[in-house]
Amino acid sequence: MIITFIGHGYVGLVTACVFADLGNTVYVIGRNQDKLKRLSSGDPIIFEPGLQELLKKNLAKKTIHFTTDYSVSIPKSDIVFIAVGTPPNEDGSANTTTVYSVAELIGKHLKKGYTIVSCKSTVPIGTNRKIKKIIDTVKNKDAYIDVVSCPEFLREGTALQDTFTPDRIVIGSDSKKAINILLDLHKPLEGKRVIVGLESAEIIKYASNSLLAAKISFANLISFYCEETGADVLEVLEGVGLDRRIGHRFLQPGIGYGGSCFPKDVKALITMGDALSLDTTFLKAIEKINRDAQTRFISKIKKYVPKGKIALWGLSFKPNTDDVRDSPAFNIINALLYDGYTIQAYDPEAYKNAKRIYKKNKNITFLSSPYDTLNEANGLVICTEWNEFKQIDLQQVKKILKKPIILDGRNIYEPKKMKIRGFTYLSVGRNSV
Ligand code: UDX
Numbered sequence: 001m002i003i004t005f006i007g008h009g010y011v012g013l014v015t016a017c018v019f020a021d022l023g024n025t026v027y028v029i030g031r032n033q034d035k036l037k038r039l040s041s042g043d044p045i046i047f048e049p050g051l052q053e054l055l056k057k058n059l060a061k062k063t064i065h066f067t068t069d070y071s072v073s074i075p076k077s078d079i080v081f082i083a084v085g086t087p088p089n090e091d092g093s094a095n096t097t098t099v100y101s102v103a104e105l106i107g108k109h110l111k112k113g114y115t116i117v118s119c120k121s122t123v124p125i126g127t128n129r130k131i132k133k134i135i136d137t138v139k140n141k142d143a144y145i146d147v148v149s150c151p152e153f154l155r156e157g158t159a160l161q162d163t164f165t166p167d168r169i170v171i172g173s174d175s176k177k178a179i180n181i182l183l184d185l186h187k188p189l190e191g192k193r194v195i196v197g198l199e200s201a202e203i204i205k206y207a208s209n210s211l212l213a214a215k216i217s218f219a220n221l222i223s224f225y226c227e228e229t230g231a232d233v234l235e236v237l238e239g240v241g242l243d244r245r246i247g248h249r250f251l252q253p254g255i256g257y258g259g260s261c262f263p264k265d266v267k268a269l270i271t272m273g274d275a276l277s278l279d280t281t282f283l284k285a286i287e288k289i290n291r292d293a294q295t296r297f298i299s300k301i302k303k304y305v306p307k308g309k310i311a312l313w314g315l316s317f318k319p320n321t322d323d324v325r326d327s328p329a330f331n332i333i334n335a336l337l338y339d340g341y342t343i344q345a346y347d348p349e350a351y352k353n354a355k356r357i358y359k360k361n362k363n364i365t366f367l368s369s370p371y372d373t374l375n376e377a378n379g380l381v382i383c384t385e386w387n388e389f390k391q392i393d394l395q396q397v398k399k400i401l402k403k404p405i406i407l408d409g410r411n412i413y414e415p416k417k418m419k420i421r422g423f424t425y426l427s428v429g430r431n432s433v
Pocket residue numbers: 152153154155156157209212216249250251252253254255256257258259260261262317318
């Protein structure tokens with residue numbers, strides 16, 4: 001098939017490369033010439049394991065092309081995927097401006113015949129129907145379309161694996177013809193097919209992300225109980241998760257969820273619920289506990305680490321990505337800077353993105369080795385569970401740190417062993433000093 005993707009972020013670029021690799025001819029439309037040039041030369045711009053190799057492979061096979069020009073591919077495409085961002089508005093609702101402006105451009109470039117327009121962006125309920133209306137208003141009379149909501153569930157860091165072997169493929173549409181074409185396109189991929197209506201597909205995405213965020217907040221809430229009572233949260237959640245109805249996944253307590261999806265999608269579901277006059281207390285509690293997890297961690301740092309230099313490892317919102325959007329680490333950093341600490345930070349991939357954000361602040365420096373951050377530091381704070389930190393030479397860490405204090409926001413070390421090594425070690429939901 002001939003497919004166009006509008007947008008080359010995590011969702012657009014990864015899915016485009018996967019469909020190109022499966023033998024389709026794929027066009028990717030963007031707005032920024034510089035970025036398109038980089039993409040055309042094999043640089044995926046974002047850090048995602050395996051993506052560069054897949055991009056280069058398909059550029060060489062000429063199955064993927066990048067352009068700013070809608071007229072190059074829209075008229076000949078079987079399917080046009082919308083994969084642009086829907087960032088939060090000030091009130092927390094999803095901003096659909098780009099989705100609608102892109103829909104209008106698609107409509108204006110359709111010449112004749114049948115095209116499927118499929119929305120992969122996470123959009124509020126009713127958006128897909130509005131996309132159809134916009135396109136129907138501006139399109140040529142010889143062109144006709146069906147709209148399909150095809151939400152994406154890929155995680156950063158495992159995006160290729162999630163796209164090649166998804167748990168499920170959700171296809172939402174009123175049109176049997178469009179559903180069958182989408183089923184055909186996804187034929188080589190694993191995963192259960194979920195064929196639903198447009199609105200159901202839209203809600204599935206928000207419900208999935210909010211439930212995962214709820215699991216994390218629940219684990220964090222239980223960690224507060226453990227801290228107050230002397231229980232060990234990992235023991236508790238091991239016991240809880242063994243119930244097959246519950247499971248262990250997404251029950252990892254820490255300094256809360258971040259990233260480009262959970263924070264914005266929970267917020268958007270709240271605004272949708274408020275607009276429908278529904279009780280959104282449950283969703284608001286998910287957010288509140290996420291904030292509390294960070295506040296409690298910040299209090300621990302301030303209590304145990306004397307003012308002065310402090311080392312901080314991990315800037316991305318989770319490991320294996322350079323994405324720092326809504327990273328919990330930034331809330332920790334901002335609170336420490338406000339309190340007068342001087343931060344020496346390290347992250348294997350995200351330091352460049354973080355450096356850009358703090359470039360005007362002299363009280364935070366970004367170093368290229370985790371050990372360098374420890375020089376003259378009164379303590380070490382860990383915000384992201386990169387494997388590199390799990391395998392670090394702790395003897396060396398203790399030797400360089402001015403005070404052997406570690407505040408671990410992701411529970412990567414064993415409290416008893418840390419005590420034997422002579423550290424003052426504080427983690428989440430496990431009492432040990
Ligand atoms: C998420 C969804 O998983 C994915 O399906 C959707 O398409 C996009 O949003 P992503 O944001 O890439 O993916 O990351 P994910 O692995 O889900 O983690 C999100 C956040 O939750 C991270 O900050 C992570 O550190 C945190 N998290 C995750 C926990 O704090 N505890 C856990 O047990 C799991």
